[in-house]
Amino acid sequence: MGRKIVVIGSGAAGMTAASAARETDNEAQVTLFTEEEHIAYSPCAIPFVLEGKIKDFPSIVMHDPDFYKKNRNILVRTETPVTSIDGDSKTLSLFDGEIVKYDSLILATGGKVFVPPIEGTNLPGVFPVRTISDGISIKEAMKDAKCAVVAGAGVIGLEMAIALKRAGLDVTVIEMFSQVIPRICDQDIAEMVKVYCESLGIRFILGTPIGSLCGENKISHVMAGDEKILCDMVIMATGVRANLDLPNSLGLDISPLGAVRVSATLQPYKRGRLVPSIYLAGDVISCESAAVPGPTMSQLGSTAVRQGRVAGINAAGGYATFPPVLSPWISQIGDMQIAGTGISSGLAAYYGLDVVSGHASGSTRARYYPGGKSLMVKLIADRETHRIIGAQMAGGEDLNGRINWISAAILKDVTAEEFVTSFENAYCPPTSMVKDVVNIAAEDLVKRWKN
């Protein structure tokens, strides 16, 4: 009998961890428990199904439990909540009382939508956007709804606002901060996104926390400050917090950001001492930032996959470490792409960093090549060291590779001057300008120290 590896959670982190464990130890028994019905899908895809860009929910599910059984010899038990874990006896209890033994345990229990402590959040017609089940409920509700409120103007809130607007609903987005995408995006780039959304007819109430959710048997209106907004449905896109139920039951140390603190091998601590045989991955943990010293919440599917790999390898007796992250992110808001990496100016100020920023706008193709789309790039550098520590961009196409490119520069401690001198751009008229907009933004950045 091989090593017993148990994974809890069927998101990107859990599924990847199970596969990595199998790849590392061909003899192990790998079992995955999840309370969800559907596994192996990207929650990031849900708004795009609702927008009608992706055909339906079944198409976003990559594999079913049968696939994992047959192709990877991984037993996936869906709709099977784990209720408690006993770290001393290395056992866990399922909802039905069954006791399961493990040699290595991977906790990938993810996050849950943060619901602000206000009235009415349990009313019918109020939805989180986290699982396919949520998505199916929202799709059903959209059929009869005429107006919707989105609580929270982060990336998921905006994607949902677009989906609802394109389905013909009146949409109002309510955000506590005075700009959209407040946590990771600067005011100037955020304003471009807001103006674009407004051009589609989406209404924003910024700088105003959502008040109460009201209605008799179903949501009928929302209060934002003194304003009453009638609505048939509310989307709670108010952020995600680590799901700490099981970690807390184990007494694991929690980082200042409210997620499980882990070592580079993704092992937890208990009163400062490393806990053996347990590994964590995904939204349940905080990790180290590669842009500034200290912990950060990544909360990205791409990060979950990379952490799942490390947790899976280590749980199976291999060795891998998870390095500090920049958490590059991207979103498609209607016809606009927005992306960012490292830290925003706002976050830099929070950390007491004095920054300078360079901007450029241009086209994704040579100016005379038809079909090029406009692109705005902002680079943020530390004023003292000139090191690039963040970037954001907004435009019509091809942002993904560009934001990864800048992430590579940040990761390798590149200064504004080194970017200008050494970072080359591949060029042909159909695919970029001879100097890419990113290069021009770097040139603008360097000038900021001269003036």
Next chain:
Amino acid sequence: MGRKIVVIGSGAAGMTAASAARETDNEAQVTLFTEEEHIAYSPCAIPFVLEGKIKDFPSIVMHDPDFYKKNRNILVRTETPVTSIDGDSKTLSLFDGEIVKYDSLILATGGKVFVPPIEGTNLPGVFPVRTISDGISIKEAMKDAKCAVVAGAGVIGLEMAIALKRAGLDVTVIEMFSQVIPRICDQDIAEMVKVYCESLGIRFILGTPIGSLCGENKISHVMAGDEKILCDMVIMATGVRANLDLPNSLGLDISPLGAVRVSATLQPYKRGRLVPSIYLAGDVISCESAAVPGPTMSQLGSTAVRQGRVAGINAAGGYATFPPVLSPWISQIGDMQIAGTGISSGLAAYYGLDVVSGHASGSTRARYYPGGKSLMVKLIADRETHRIIGAQMAGGEDLNGRINWISAAILKDVTAEEFVTSFENAYCPPTSMVKDVVNIAAEDLVKRWKN
């Protein structure tokens, strides 16, 4: 009276050098001489005008001499060949006998098409693809032509083959090497490109040097080995060599690659000693490779711009250096994009490097997101050090940022393992897979040492 800065050449290197000189020294007299009629355009755009993607030739010209006079106080003298330079008296002679004095001279005389020493290259109907004038002549010839031969299956040869094919001509491409894009692309990626071109009806004769060009008063056929190919026109896409007429007249040292050898400040040498007051940029020089030690020919518009900036700053009394290059390149061949960076496996073998390579194919979007295009990525690493030293890719969209991303990794000496561990990908379903194809290729690469 300010410093007299003279630039020779109106390509990307020359125009950028003139502008950078002006920006560095506001008091200088900046004069640019060119034998061309048109200035400030990208020769890379010519095939796309002929393909009908770009409206016409005037639209690829960014600025005219009047713009430079009025906006940058730069005097541009077109159709004014410089016939000789006297480095001792710091003067140059124009074609009409006029003598011009300079304090600093920037040579950006570019390259010329290498015409193989075969019969018939002067026949009417045989065209290089270097200037707008060439482009206009080709466009005129295409009106009556039914079949064309393209000599050389490099990037420009293939772009021209597509343009001619889409205009309805029968097209045969003749290439001395046994694959397309032989200098910078590996056989496997090159084969994908060839198969795509063949699917459009383009015919290839590989492994066969072009023989003689034949005809009475005009080209009528080409010999390739024993085969006679009837044609109404021939495109000479047989490569570019540095234009050494003026450098040779000055006795400047030539690098083993047949271009002017320069310092990091882009100054030339004469019998091993640095020559003051002269700077060079663009296709006329060789530079250092950042992938392997030694000289390399970059021959890219994007490189010319970056060198022009350095030459212009230095010629105007500033200080800048030009670092080693990876020369990332990209092309749009019909509906296929191909790109590369660093060195190919073939070139690595030439340098005596033992390499391993990793491959991955996937989509430019989540697999279930409509409109995604297939993408093949190849990463090449040094077997001994595991350092990534090259990459190539072929696919339908969004290659530009991806190849710049890998270039950043190569530039910063990143190993295959570090790429897997630390290089993050921004993800959302409309713009990439949760693991980008580049990340998957890196994972494949790492496995090559295990097997």
